[in-house]
Amino acid sequence: METKILDAGQVHIAALALREGRPVVFPTETVYGLGAPVFNEEAVRQIFSIKGRPSDNPLIAHIDQIEGAERLSDGLEEKFYRLAEAFWPGPLTLVVKKRAEVPSIVSAGQPTVGIRLPSHPVARRLIEAVGQPLVAPSANLSGRPSPTRSEDVLEDLSGKVEYVVEGGCCEVGIESTVLSLYGERPTLLRPGRIRREEIEEVLGEKVALPVKGGPILSPGMKYRHYAPNTPVRLVYRLEELERPFLLPTAQNLYAELREADRLGASVIEIYCDAAVQADEALMNRLLRAAGQIE
Ligand code: TXA
Ligand code: MG
Secondary structure, three states: OOOEEEOHHHHHHHHHHHHOOOOEEEOOOOOOEEEEEOOOHHHHHHHHHHHOOOOOOOOEEEOOOHHHHHHOOOOOOHHHHHHHHHHOOOOEEEEEEOOOOOOHHHHOOOOEEEEEOOOOHHHHHHHHHHOOOEEOOEOOOOOOOOOOOHHHHHHHHOOOOOEEEOOOOOOOOOOOEEEEOOOOOOEEEEOOOOOHHHHHHHHOOOOEOOOOOOOOOOHHHHOOOOOOOOOEEEEOOHHHOOOOOEOOOHHHHHHHHHHHHHHOOOOEEEEOOHHHHOOHHHHHHHHHHOOOOO
C-alpha cells in the first residue's frame, strides 16, 4: 500500500476512509495519532496490528465537543466536567467508567475509557466529519518514540496506512497527561503538559500517584516506551558532558531522538539542567528513553 500525505484541506478524504473502517494518521497538538472510529471493532483491531501494540493496552478516545463524552460514559461526575471546562480542548486525558457499548478491545477489557478533546483544529474537524469519537494511540511502531512530525510518522508507518493528514510540527511534543477519575482518588497515570499542581488547583484536592506494586492502573506504562535505538545518557552537571549534547524541550525531544538514530550516533548525551529537572513530564520521558524507569 502506498501512503499518501493529505493536506488540511483534504480532511474529507481521510474522514471517508475512516467511515469505511480504514485507519488514518492525523495530527494532534501533542503527537500524531493513528485513528479509527471507536465503535468499529474491526478498524480498532487493525490499529493494534499496524502498531504491533500489545492487546492489553487500552486506547484513548478523542472527541470534538464535550457532549461526545456522553456517548462513551454514562457515569460522568462533576469533577469530570470541572476538569473538562478548565483544560479542554487540550492535552489532558480523563479515564472514566465506560458505557457497555464501548467495545472491550478499546478498553483492553477494563471497565474504563480514556477520553480527550484535542485542541488541534485538524483533529477536531476530522472527528466531526467522521461523526463519532476516534480512538488514537500515538502513530509510532510500538516501543518507538512518538512522532511529532509527518516525516517521523512515515519513518515508522509508510506502506502500513493509506493516509497521513499533515498538521505541521506538534506544538506540545509529548503525550497528554492521563488522569484517572475512576478510583477513590484522582490518580495521575501519565504526567504531561497539564501539570499535577494545576489539576489539584481546579479539583481542590490532592492527586494521587499510582502505587508501586499496586494494581496496574495504566497498562501502557509497563511497556518499554519512548526509546530510540541510540543509547541515551542523562547528564546533570555541565562539566560531565563529553560531546555535543542536547538541551531538551518537550517539543523537540522525540524528533531529536529519532534524528540520533538516523545519524547512527553511538550515544546521545542529554543535559538535564535545573529547568529540565523541574519538568515532571519531560523528566518522565527522558528517564524512559534512558531506560532508567520502566
Ligand atoms: O497525547 C496523547 O495522549 C496521544 C494523542 C494521539 O492523543 N495519544 C497517546 O496514546 O499517547 P497512547 O495509546 O500512545 O497512550 C495512551 C496511554 C497508555 O499509557 C494507556 O495505557 C493509557 O493511556 N490509557 C488509555 N486508556 C486507559 C484506561 N482506560 N485506563 C488506564 N489507562 C489508559
Ligand atoms: Mg504511545
